[in-house]
Amino acid sequence: MSLNTGQSLTVSGQDLTKNGSSSRAPWEDARTVLKPSTPTRKPKPPKPENAITIAVSARVLFTMEKEQQIYEQQGMEDYIKYQVEHETEPFSPGPAFSFVKALEAVNTQLRELYPESEELFDVVLMTNNHANVGLRLINTINHHQLFIERFCMTGGNSPIGYLKAYHANLYLSADPIKVREALEEGIAAATMFTPEKIMEVSETQLRVAFDGDAVLFSDESERIYKAHGLDKFFEHEKAHENKPLDHGPLKCFLEALGKLQKKFYAKGQRMDCPIRTYLVTARSAASSGTRALKTLRSWGLEIDEALFLAGAPKGPMLEKIRPHIFFDDQMFHVEGAAEMGTVACHVPYGIAQRVTKRGIWDKDTSSAPK
């Protein structure tokens, strides 16, 4: 059915003249008639300045192991060829998948409570893949019924400028080099790893777990620990209990989550809030933990559960919490968590990066499509 061929209709400078295309979402053309194959009315994506933008790379949203192998062993041309040949085969979910699904679940609940508000999560696919892979990615998003309407496929160029253009509140990628670049530009970012086994997570409540030092807080205290040992660390923290720590790279993301949480509280949903946050730290409750809590309080931020492990491994605790995502600055903890099934992300920030001997991020993956 064709509509209005050749007639021009301008709305604030944008031309809506087009033959009705049923594959376009309703807000694109008010006169579009939806085909039966698109029965659901897609909600309109929020304006970037109002939303909490989460940028994810293709390799963390989906599993592209086979394709990655082809790229590494046979090169770009074969990789693209393979992708195009398998264009109608959707990728399977990657480590960020359940996190993104949980974000959408929160959005659904927010829309119910605040139908006019644009304070929502907005997921942007940010990949430096070539646009030839675009159709396969779009087909996959459709197949899994994800609400991703925005993407940047930079064809090999750096995504950093686009992250800034979108005011990305968080960037998740499999490429540690891009993650570092993003952190250097002041964007909260982390390298996501695939867990060794699948852990069931909630489909209705988003759970985000953070390490404290060098993630929510700066690495200032960690430096003391690394330089002078545990006793000195305890002494220092006790002495400075009332002095707030400086903020770390993920503080703003926690803040953004807190803002959404308050919207649920305002509607009486404090006890069963669809967003729950956790602090999982090696600090101990008796001593060094106090400074952490007081710092959060001074920032006006709340965290739902604070778990002070006093140096115990984080894996088992995370298995109990079952977060959709866990951020830590130390690969030792990231690996420990991944072993037990938690989707763990490394925040390559602070003193821990220089001291540790493990060079996982030295592998040159900068040119690989993500």
Added chain:
Amino acid sequence: MVSTVQNTDVKQKESDHAVVVAVASRAVFEPEAQGGDNVYAEGVAFPLLQALQKVNERLLEENSAESLLFDIVLITTDSQQQQQSSHLISSTKHYGLEVSRFCFSTEEDFIESLLQNNVQLFLSTDRNEVSQTSQKGVLSALLDEYTTSCPSEQLRVLFCRDAVIRPDTNPTPASRQAAQSFSAQLGKMRQRFGMSDSPLSIALMTSCGGRDSCGGALRTLRSLGISVDEAYCLAGSPRGPILSVLRPHFVLSDCFSGLED
């Protein structure tokens, strides 16, 4: 009155296969600001010209007998520049620009000049010129504030669906045809290079539409033989910040109208 002067410093292109691109000389040079020796200063389209040249250079590197090249023509559209034609020619030679010929005309007959020279793409900073030209069936694009900060080492062309730059005009069937034919040639040029390190990058942007709209556009371009390097689906987010990172030399939007899936 229209007159054409060949640039004797530059080898003329084979007219059957070359892609003729006409650029308004006002965009290439700043006629007001003159350097020494009556040479004009560089204008906003300077990086664009260098990028077009770069593509030609690399095409010839791949195949020294290549005939699918950009054939660059400088066109003056006002009588003032026409009077300074010798400065135009000497400035072009001074910078070693690969301009094959110069067309001198007036506001009234410059379109005639474009048609005579078999111009497949006309680029100008003047909105009216671009609009008029498009109405007459010659593909044209506006050079704007992004053009000046574009790279000179890579030609970046953006196909933009659903964000018409000139809301007051409708693409005519002739201009749509011109758009498709130019785009197909661009696609062929792109095929001469590999996936990475190409001197030509083709990008697609869907401004208001979501992913299915973008998917449709990718298919449309593919059907025209155009392999897109970069794709940006904005779904309503502001274009400006994205464009300033993307930095296309110019934007084409006429390909899509009437080609809906």
